[in-house]
Amino acid sequence: xxxxxxxxxxxxxxxxxxxxxxxxxxxxxxxxxxxxxxxxxxxxxxxxxxxxxxxxxxxxxxxxxxxxxxxxxxxxxxxxxxxxxxxxxxxxxxxxxxxxxxxxxxxxxxxxxxxxxxxxxxxxxxxxxxxxxxxxxxxxxxxxxxxxxxxxxxxxxxxxxxxxxxxxxxxxxxxxxxxxxxxxxx
Numbered sequence: 480x481x482x483x484x485x486x487x488x489x490x491x492x493x494x495x496x497x498x499x500x501x502x503x504x505x506x507x508x509x510x511x512x513x514x515x516x517x518x519x520x521x522x523x524x525x526x527x528x529x530x531x532x533x534x535x536x537x538x539x540x541x542x543x544x545x546x547x548x549x550x551x552x553x554x555x556x557x558x559x560x561x562x563x564x565x566x567x568x569x570x571x572x573x574x575x576x577x578x579x580x581x582x583x584x585x586x587x588x589x590x591x592x593x594x595x596x597x598x599x600x601x602x603x604x605x606x607x608x609x610x611x612x613x614x615x616x617x618x619x620x621x622x623x624x625x626x627x628x629x630x631x632x633x634x635x636x637x638x639x640x641x642x643x644x645x646x647x648x649x650x651x652x653x654x655x656x657x658x659x660x661x662x663x664x665x
Contacts, residue, residue, distance in 0.1 A: 500555040507621050511628075512552035514614040519545040521607035528600035529650055537578055537646075541639065544571055548632055552618070556627035567631050575638045582649040589648075592661040597651040604650060608643035611636055 519542050526538040547565040595605035615636040621628050648658060 507617065507624060508552060508626060511614065511617045511621055512549045514610065514617055515545055515549045515552060518607060518610040518614055519549070521603060521610055525600055525604045525607055525646075525650075528603060530600075531650075531653065534646070534650065540574070541642075544635065548635065551629060551632060567629070567635055569631065572631070572634050572638050575635070575642045579638075579642050579645050582645045586645070586648055586652055587658070589658070590660070593644075593648065594659040594661050595647070596659040597647075597656040598654055600654075601647045601651045601656070604643055604647035608640050608647065611640040611643055615640065 522538050522542055522545070526535055526542075529535060529538070544567060547567055550565065551567070595602050615633060618628055618633050618636060622633070651658060
C-alpha cells in the first residue's frame with residue numbers, strides 16, 4: 480500500500496515534533512520550521528525562474544541545508560531521537576560567504592538602496608530574502624523564549640538573507656537588467 484499523506488492526527492490543532500512530543504500547531508517551533516519550509520518553496524521558484532546552471536546548483540545546495548535546518552527546528556530538544564539527523568556546519572555559512580564574494584566581484588558598486596524589481600526571478604529572490612529574515616526573527620524569538628536552538632541556525636539564516644539580496648542583484652545583472660535604485664522624495 481502506498482504511503483498516505485494524511486494521518487488525521489492533526490485535525491484538532493496539534494502535531495508531533497521529531498521525538499514524538501505533541502505541541503499546538505501555533506507553537507513557535509512549528510512556526511519556525513513552517514517559515515523555513517515557505518522559504519524553501521520560494522527558493523524553488525527562484526531556481527525554476529533563474530534558468531542558470533550555476534545558480535541552480537547553488538540554490539539546490541541551499542534547499543538541502545534548509546531541509547536540514549527544518550529537521551533541527553522540528554526536533555524536540557528534550558527527547559532522545561532514534562534516527563540520525565543531518566546538521567548544519569560552520570562551513571555552510573562560509574560557503575554562502577564565498578558565493579556572496581564571487582557575485583560581488585562582478586556586480587556594480589551599490590550607490591543607493593535597491594528596490595525589489597527588475598525581472599521576475601530577481602523580484603522573487605527578494606521575496607525569499609524577506610521570508611528568510613522572518614525565519615531568522617522567529618528563531619531569535621525562540622531563543623528569547625527559552626527554546627533550544629543552535630546559534631548556527633540563526634547565523635546561517637542571517638547570511639542566507641545577505642546571499643539572497645546579492646543573488647537578486649546578480650540575477651538582474653546577468654540578465655542585463657539594472658538595479659532599481661530607490662530615489663527618496665525630497
